[in-house]
Amino acid sequence: MKAIALYSIKGGVGKTAAAVNLAYLSSRFFPPTLLCDLDPQGASSYYFRISASKKYNSGKFLKGNKKIYSNIKATDFDNLDLLPSDFSYRNLDIELAEEKNPQRKLKKNIEELSNDYQLLFFDSPPNLTLLSESLFAASDIILVPLIPTTLSIRTFMQLKDFFDANKLNSSKIRPFFSMVEKQKKLHRDIINEFRNTPGFLTQTIPYNSEVEKMGLYRAPINAVQPNCPASKAYLHLWEEVTKLTELQG
Amino acid sequence: MRTIPETVYFRTKSTLSPETLAQQILPAGWILTLLSSTKEQQAFYDTFEWHAFEKGVAVQKKERILFLIDINSGQKSASVSFQGNPLSFFSETLPDSLLQTKLCSLSNIRAFSRLCLLNTLTTSYRLLDQNSKTVAIIAVESIQLTGHERYQEEIHLLALTPFKGYEEDTTPIHQSLSSLEAVHSVLNFRELFLLVMKCAKQRVQGYSAKFLTKLHPDATIHESALLLLEHTFSVMLLNKNGIKKNIDSEFLHDYRVALRRTRSIMKLLMGIFNERENQYFLNLFRTLGKRTNDLRDRDVYLLRKKSYCNSLPPNLQPSLIPFFEHIAESRKVFHRRLSRYLSSSDYQVSLNEWEGFLNQQTLPDVERTHQGSRSTKSVALETIKRAWKKLLRRGRQISRETTDTELHALRIDCKKLRYLLEFFASIFQPDAIIPVIRQLKELQENLGAFVDASVQIHFLHQQLELIHSDTLFAASMGGLMVTLFQKKEEARLKFNKTFTSFDHEETSQLFHDLLTGSSL
Numbered sequence: 001m002k003a004i005a006l007y008s009i010k011g012g013v014g015k016t017a018a019a020v021n022l023a024y025l026s027s028r029f030f031p032p033t034l035l036c037d038l039d040p041q042g043a044s045s046y047y048f049r050i051s052a053s054k055k056y057n058s059g060k061f062l063k064g065n066k067k068i069y070s071n072i073k074a075t076d077f078d079n080l081d082l083l084p085s086d087f088s089y090r091n092l093d094i095e096l097a098e099e100k101n102p103q104r105k106l107k108k109n110i111e112e113l114s115n116d117y118q119l120l121f122f123d124s125p126p127n128l129t130l131l132s133e134s135l136f137a138a139s140d141i142i143l144v145p146l147i148p149t150t151l152s153i154r155t156f157m158q159l160k161d162f163f164d165a166n167k168l169n170s171s172k173i174r175p176f177f178s179m180v181e182k183q184k185k186l187h188r189d190i191i192n193e194f195r196n197t198p199g200f201l202t203q204t205i206p207y208n209s210e211v212e213k214m215g216l217y218r219a220p221i222n223a224v225q226p227n228c229p230a231s232k233a234y235l236h237l238w239e240e241v242t243k244l245t246e247l248q249g
Numbered sequence: 250m251r252t253i254p255e256t257v258y259f260r261t262k263s264t265l266s267p268e269t270l271a272q273q274i275l276p277a278g279w280i281l282t283l284l285s286s287t288k289e290q291q292a293f294y295d296t297f298e299w300h301a302f303e304k305g306v307a308v309q310k311k312e313r314i315l316f317l318i319d320i321n322s323g324q325k326s327a328s329v330s331f332q333g334n335p336l337s338f339f340s341e342t343l344p345d346s347l348l349q350t351k352l353c354s355l356s357n358i359r360a361f362s363r364l365c366l367l368n369t370l371t372t373s374y375r376l377l378d379q380n381s382k383t384v385a386i387i388a389v390e391s392i393q394l395t396g397h398e399r400y401q402e403e404i405h406l407l408a409l410t411p412f413k414g415y416e417e418d419t420t421p422i423h424q425s426l427s428s429l430e431a432v433h434s435v436l437n438f439r440e441l442f443l444l445v446m447k448c449a450k451q452r453v454q455g456y457s458a459k460f461l462t463k464l465h466p467d468a469t470i471h472e473s474a475l476l477l478l479e480h481t482f483s484v485m486l487l488n489k490n491g492i493k494k495n496i497d498s499e500f501l502h503d504y505r506v507a508l509r510r511t512r513s514i515m516k517l518l519m520g521i522f523n524e525r526e527n528q529y530f531l532n533l534f535r536t537l538g539k540r541t542n543d544l545r546d547r548d549v550y551l552l553r554k555k556s557y558c559n560s561l562p563p564n565l566q567p568s569l570i571p572f573f574e575h576i577a578e579s580r581k582v583f584h585r586r587l588s589r590y591l592s593s594s595d596y597q598v599s600l601n602e603w604e605g606f607l608n609q610q611t612l613p614d615v616e617r618t619h620q621g622s623r624s625t626k627s628v629a630l631e632t633i634k635r636a637w638k639k640l641l642r643r644g645r646q647i648s649r650e651t652t653d654t655e656l657h658a659l660r661i662d663c664k665k666l667r668y669l670l671e672f673f674a675s676i677f678q679p680d681a682i683i684p685v686i687r688q689l690k691e692l693q694e695n696l697g698a699f700v701d702a703s704v705q706i707h708f709l710h711q712q713l714e715l716i717h718s719d720t721l722f723a724a725s726m727g728g729l730m731v732t733l734f735q736k737k738e739e740a741r742l743k744f745n746k747t748f749t750s751f752d753h754e755e756t757s758q759l760f761h762d763l764l765t766g767s768s769l
């Protein structure tokens with residue numbers, strides 16, 4: 001099983017949109033796939049119309065394996081399951097700090113899932129905390145959506161610095177440009193500037209109002225509007241990601 | 250484990266309409282939306298010996314896919330695409346896949362035969378909760394068995410499959426369905442499978458090649474012998490159709506084993522039945538057995554096709570193609586001949602005579618068949634002891650050269666003892682008889698390997714005489730004969746060791762324990 005995180009320090013950059021659609025595509029090509037929603041806001045869960053059962057909370061999540069199993073729910077799509085988040089996840093950081101080896105906790109908790117899923121996606125909340133550190137260790141790839149603006153790039157550099165300062169494996173970090181508006185000169189310039197930077201993915205996700213409608217469809221855009229520009233871009237992004245994860249061949 | 254929640258089947262008197270369901274079972278705000286409606290033929294498969302069922306597996310063909318299903322949980326464990334609903338197929342012929350590997354491990358020699366053909370009409374609905382999230386699939390199914398002309402029973406079902414994580418949410422639905430008046434039973438997959446088999450008039454595990462007749466130690470041997478013979482007779486009858494329909498080679502194999510057992514019961518228990526009748530039927534079965542030899546020989550060589558090819562270098566392998574084609578052709582002829590005979594009135598007359606003989610329930614004249622009234626136990630002990638001693642005596646007489654003739658003869662003695670142990674197995678404690686059989690088996694396998702190899706060498710040599718000019722073919726035959734000869738000589742060399750370990754205190758003790766009756 002490979003684990004892929006959608007992560008960024010900055011909010012509202014398209015993490016959830018990418019997680020939902022990439023997980024959906026993954027379930028078609030490399031079934032079965034699990035999407036694990038780590039954001040207490042539960043946006044991914046919402047897109048699949050799923051909410052955690054009343055008995056579920058961050059404590060259960062921290063217990064791992066068995067407790068996780070019984071709270072996984074099937075989405076409406078074959079071979080795509082979801083572990084919904086709960087509002088109690090907002091304290092995950094604090095609770096994690098009390099654990100023995102918090103940086104390794106997440107990795108350990110998902111071990112057993114590897115018998116059952118080929119791919120695991122994490123959708124994460126926007127910040128840099130102990131949970132993020134645990135997430136970095138648990139993930140094989142960390143996909144970072146970047147809106148092509150100077151501010152975004154600056155926060156991205158912060159992430160790089162954090163990795164270097166903590167001697168983490170920064171080759172896991174794979175940024176891609178998200179919500180790209182080709183008509184904006186600034187967007188074009190930034191993309192051109194970083195196009196050949198090692199680690200950057202070449203596929204970009206255009207700004208597309210269909211993505212916003214996911215809140216109405218409450219389903220991946222790739223499932224309901226597979227031909228819209230964003231869906232096509234997600235498909236290409238997925239193909240690029242599969243090459244990274246050596247899923248091909 | 251990532252499991253899909255179990256499907257529960259509600260058996261209904263007639264097809265339930267979605268309106269009824271919506272009115273009677275759905276909570277407020279929940280709805281059903283049509284997912285699909287399909288009409289198709291489905292089928293279940295298993296071998297004649299129920300290899301799949303025995304391992305808790307159902308083999309189901311539906312939606313152009315062959316599925317392996319865990320019979321207890323209803324979970325699919327493997328699948329492969331599959332065309333049509335053939336009467337039978339071999340696991341080997343399926344495309345490479347997990348399913349193929351699994352089926353081959355159940356049996357690759359026996360064909361999987363169609364147990365039943367079902368005409369099904371399935372309408373599936375998504376069950377959506379108040380958030381329009383699918384929480385379960387509800388399928389309304391009607392199943393009609395084909396092929397039972399006069400009375401076609403129809404099974405009406407409602408299948409509820411909760412989505413993972415929504416088992417609890419659908420419990421109220423489960424409950425209200427169970428209490429619906431239209432629902433007369435709630436089944437799991439296993440129960441549904443058994444129901445379908447019952448409607449299809451299939452006796453689940455109704456056949457086993459194992460010899461399992463239960464005898465009573467105090468019953469007269471006459472009575473016990475009749476039980477044994479009734480069993481072997483039923484095996485003959487049960488296998489006839491499979492032979493004629495040419496489903497797989499094991500039907501004939503089992504048929505022949507039953508014949509051989511029949512004859513050996515009558516021979517080994519000489520004196521139980523009327524002498525004249527005994528002789529008459531022994532002759533009859535010997536002739537019958539002979540009629541099956543040619544076909545069985547061909548079967549055996551065809552089964553060896555792979556191993557023959559694999560034991561030759563690639564450049565010689567093609568020369569075997571015409572050889573096996575020839576065998577397959579002659580097999581066809583012998584198959585037709587035997588099938589015709591099995592359908593003939595001659596054969597029917599013989600069977601009737603035999604059945605008549607078996608039905609003579611009264612004990613025959615004590616004067617003439619004094620043996621018949623003895624107890625099963627005493628005859629068993631005596632005959633086993635005699636056969637064992639004879640085997641030892643003959644084995645010890647075998648010369649240093651261990652000639653072919655000697656080994657061939659000893660194999661027959663071995664087999665006789667083995668049959669006796671099997672016939673009477675049920676009157677002994679399993680832990681007394683099993684080790685004895687195990688000891689014997691080793692010797693039998695050694696002798697079997699020897700005889701097998703000699704028979705093959707002889708056959709291949711004959712083939713060589715038939716075809717003169719083809720040098721590649723001659724080389725192939727030579728190659729095969731060399732390998733077989735090696736096997737034969739290995740078996741010969743091994744004989745002394747196997748026999749010594751059989752003719753050993755330990756085995757002696759095992760036989761002694763068995764025969765002193767302490768284990769009875």
Ligand SMILES: Nc1ncnc2c1ncn2[C@@H]1O[C@H](COP(=O)(O)OP(=O)(O)OP(=O)(O)O)[C@@H](O)[C@H]1O
Binds near residue numbers: 016018126179211
């Ligand atoms: N390619 C796109 N085109 C247009 N709108 C988009 C695109 N991607 C995301 N959006 C919209 O932008 C908003 C933020 O996107 P999303 O929720 O995916 O980001 P996020 O990084 O997960 O946010 P957060 O940090 O709050 O979790 C959403 O309303 C979404 O519909």
Ligand SMILES: [Mg+2]
Binds near residue numbers: 015016043123
């Ligand atoms: Mg988000």
